[in-house]
Amino acid sequence: MSVKLFEPLIIRGVTLPNRVVISPMCMYAAEEGHLTPFHHTHYGKFAFGGAGLTFVEATAVTPEGRISNGCPGIWSDDHIESFRPVTRQIREMGFKSALQLAHAGRKAATQRAWQGNGPLTQENLDAGDKVWEVIGPSPVPFDAGWLIPREMTRADMDAVRDAFVAGAGRAMQAGFDLVELHMAHGYLMQSFLTPLANHRTDDYGGSLENRMRFPLEVARAVRAVLPEDVPLFARISATDWIDGGFEPEDAVVLAAALKAAGVDVVDTSSGGNMLHGATNANLKRGPAYQAHLARQLRAETGVMTQTVGLIRTPELAEELLQEGAADLIAIGRQALFNPYWAHHAAERLGVTDWDHWPAPYAWWLSKWARGLEHTGEAPLA
Structure with missing residues (x-):
């Protein structure tokens, strides 16, 4: 049986050299939306590490769409240049890069994670952070105490939609191979989808069809402005766990509609909303605790899926791919x-x-590995 984790995957005109993806993870280290040398090192090491696709974290399409004052942005042409060192390094290593386009909605204008991950305090404002209308x-x-x-x-919907379109165009100029729409974790588009946050009585609220309307418009x-050969992903919360x-x-209904709208991969996450303090009330975390959701969407709609969540070992990753x-x-x-998780996974799985x-690494490490063959030791354990 071949090792699927290291089989290439073709999506439109992009060939991923393996199935290992670095998930978008907020770093809260940008300056006025611009990436910094921190990000260049942070993302470059994943290319060194062998991941087939690396996502740059949630990147706001408007200044007010940032989660925090430290989040990256793509609302201006001035931001494009700060992303180019990242995409160039990943490309030169033979791998692919993606930008997650985002708007934080009612979860915007908050603290950086290590400051408390809640509403901005006077101390934050005294330190130079800004607050804005959400x-x-x-x-x-x-939640209680958060901005209303x-x-x-x-x-407003037209302006945000157009900002996503412009952000996608700038992502292409910055050298990304694909883009992802952030429709998960209680941020703007997911807050339209969930009845916990969407109490509208017009054509954008009430029924699931109505609640999906704005995210599908985006x-x-x-999709209409991306080149035909460029993949489009969408990250969703497949359940609120509430x-x-x-x-x-x-x-399932949303995934089918996204596929019809031209989305190629549904990046299947979950949670991120809160109701009277009962966040993720029905969630029990464990290894690959969200994989069943990706499996269901893939089986019932035929859309390609990406799964995430406590997948720590190469063996578990391979099992999930093999079972579909x-x-x-x-x-x-x-x-x-x-x-270097991907490289170590390849060694563990024998490929x-x-x-x-x-x-420069390969020359030294392959020589080292050949030397250790005589000892019976695992070279990269």
Whole structure:
């Protein structure tokens, strides 16, 4: 049986050399939306580490769409240049890069994670952080004490849709191979999808069809401006894990609609909403705890899926691919702990390919591995 984790995957005109994906993870280290040398090192090491596809974290399409003052942005042509060192390094290593386009909605204008991950305090403002008006489908705050979003008008929806379109165009100029729409974790587009946050009574609220309307408008608009050979992903929360919220059966309908709108891969996550403090109330985390959701969407709609969530070992990643739970495996915190996860996985699964290491590393390590063959030791354990 071949090792699927290291089989190439063709999506439109892009060939991923393997199925290992670095999940988008917020770093909160940008300056006025611009990436910094921190990001160049942070993302470059994943290319050194052998991941077939690396996602750059949630990147705001408007200044007000940032989660925090430290989040990257793509709302201006001035931002394009700061992304180019990242895409260039990943490309030169033979791998692919993706930009996650995002708007935080009612979860915008908050602290950086290590500051508390909640509403900005006076201390944060005294230190130079700015606060701004937040928007959402309804004036329902994320939790007690959070900013109350202004209910979006049709003009607001048009402006945000157009900002996603412009952001996708800038992502192409910056050298990314594909883009992803962030429709998960309680941010703007997911807050339209979930009845926990969407209390509208017009054509954008109420029924699932109505709640999907705005996210699908964005997906269709972005697909229309991307080159035909460029893949489009969408990350969704396939369940809120809260009674009365977005459910897996809703996600099946959404995935089918996204596929019809031209989305190639549904990046299947979950959670991120809160109701009276009961965040993720029905969630029990464990290894690959979201894989069943990706498997369901893939089986019932035929869309390609990416799964993520406590997939720590190469053996588990390979098992998920072999059983058809997903087409791609996203690694998050485990990649922070071990940026060379993909190379080590290849060694563990018996398919080490020194050509995909940086050439200076490959020369030394392959020589080292040959020397250790005589000892019976595992060279990269």
